[in-house]
Amino acid sequence: MIAYPAERNARKRAVFAALAQVAGGARAFPIGPLSWRDFPETAGRVDQALSRAKRPHKGLMRRLKRLLIRLKYNGARRWFMGNPHVVAVAWNGLGGARQAFLMGAKDAGAAVLYAELAPLPGKITLDPLGVNAESGVPQEPAYYQEWARDHDTADWRRAGQGLTARPSRRADVGQSTGDLPDTPFLFCPLQVPGDSQVQLFAGWVGGMQGYLAALDQAARALPDGWHLRIKEHPSARKPLSPQIEALKNPRLIVDNDSDSFAQIAASKAVVTLNSSMGLQAFFYDKPVVALGRAFWALPGLVEAPQDQASLNARFASAAELSFDSALRAAFIHWLDRAYYPDFAADPLQYDHAAFAAKIAQAKALSPAPPLR
Numbered sequence: 001m002i003a004y005p006a007e008r009n010a011r012k013r014a015v016f017a018a019l020a021q022v023a024g025g026a027r028a029f030p031i032g033p034l035s036w037r038d039f040p041e042t043a044g045r046v047d048q049a050l051s052r053a054k055r056p057h058k059g060l061m062r063r064l065k066r067l068l069i070r071l072k073y074n075g076a077r078r079w080f081m082g083n084p085h086v087v088a089v090a091w092n093g094l095g096g097a098r099q100a101f102l103m104g105a106k107d108a109g110a111a112v113l114y115a116e117l118a119p120l121p122g123k124i125t126l127d128p129l130g131v132n133a134e135s136g137v138p139q140e141p142a143y144y145q146e147w148a149r150d151h152d153t154a155d156w157r158r159a160g161q162g163l164t165a166r167p168s169r170r171a172d173v174g175q176s177t178g179d180l181p182d183t184p185f186l187f188c189p190l191q192v193p194g195d196s197q198v199q200l201f202a203g204w205v206g207g208m209q210g211y212l213a214a215l216d217q218a219a220r221a222l223p224d225g226w227h228l229r230i231k232e233h234p235s236a237r238k239p240l241s242p243q244i245e246a247l248k249n250p251r252l253i254v255d256n257d258s259d260s261f262a263q264i265a266a267s268k269a270v271v272t273l274n275s276s277m278g279l280q281a282f283f284y285d286k287p288v289v290a291l292g293r294a295f296w297a298l299p300g301l302v303e304a305p306q307d308q309a310s311l312n313a314r315f316a317s318a319a320e321l322s323f324d325s326a327l328r329a330a331f332i333h334w335l336d337r338a339y340y341p342d343f344a345a346d347p348l349q350y351d352h353a354a355f356a357a358k359i360a361q362a363k364a365l366s367p368a369p370p371l372r
Contacts, residue, residue: 033075052095076104109370
């Protein structure tokens with residue numbers, strides 16, 4: 001059986017429905033479980049979850065958010081103390097009330113499972129350790145080299161079949177097909193500024209503002225005739241183009257009209273904080289420069305400069321950016337065959353055995369003895 005905070009999104013509900021079918025039942029909590037009675041660890045857990053909340057509220061709203069997270073943590077922990085064999089599941093679960101729910105389950109000794117979208121079409125993320133940069137994806141290139149010795153990775157590109165650009169929620173961001181310049185450029189698909197990937201895993205640039213500042217400085221180091229082509233995220237509510245234009249850097253060109261994958265295909269390399277498009281650029285055989293933390297930002301797969309000077313140097317020698325094609329093949333092949341389960345929401349279709357294996361993996365990870 002699984003238990004999870006209820007979600008409104010149809011895809012998320014479909015993931016929980018599939019897990020419930022495999023696990024033999026489910027309990028969805030639209031609001032609770034809630035409890036006023038604190039544990040010795042409550043204050044620390046609340047601080048941790050609140051510091052990672054998606055919306056950094058202030059004043060009264062922050063106090064109310066703190067109260068909700070406190071009630072969620074206490075309630076989840078007490079509920080799982082009485083139901084220790086139920087697997088706790090949450091969407092994303094990296095901050096806020098969802099993280100409090102999972103921390104309460106962990107402290108009660110229950111198994112947990114994080115769910116999230118996957119960067120490969122027809123897949124879903126289910127991981128007992130976390131998602132994105134905190135996932136259980138091995139971080140040693142040698143692991144994938146060993147995988148390649150035991151598996152034929154020649155058909156790794158099949159994992160990218162069906163990749164399409166995300167539909168836009170903004171009238172000023174489109175996916176049109178038109179001519180792109182013949183002059184060499186790097187392509188930078190921006191992310192939603194408030195997304196957890198930006199808030200939690202921005203690395204040395206610190207966030208979206210630091211990221212734009214770093215790109216501005218690095219773009220000035222590009223070889224003559226090169227430019228950095230930027231596209232805003234189609235789901236970002238607040239336009240960033242006015243800030244980019246205010247930098248008055250002729251090497252920065254905003255193209256919100258052209259199809260994102262067409263821009264990847266026409267580019268010499270892709271630059272990103274940690275967008276899934278960095279991983280998806282592997283299918284176009286493009287070098288990738290990743291500034292933030294990402295599970296796929298491994299040596300050989302991408303370039304990962306750790307400061308402004310090294311980023312500037314990468315841009316100055318943009319024509320020499322490279323990657324290990326064999327390692328990329330092994331990495332994508334492993335993600336496709338061993339990590340991401342097959343999943344489709346409408347109609348609901350999924351790999352029953354793979355979902356069951358994820359639940360079993362969560363249970364097999366021996367949690368710390370329950371706190372009392």
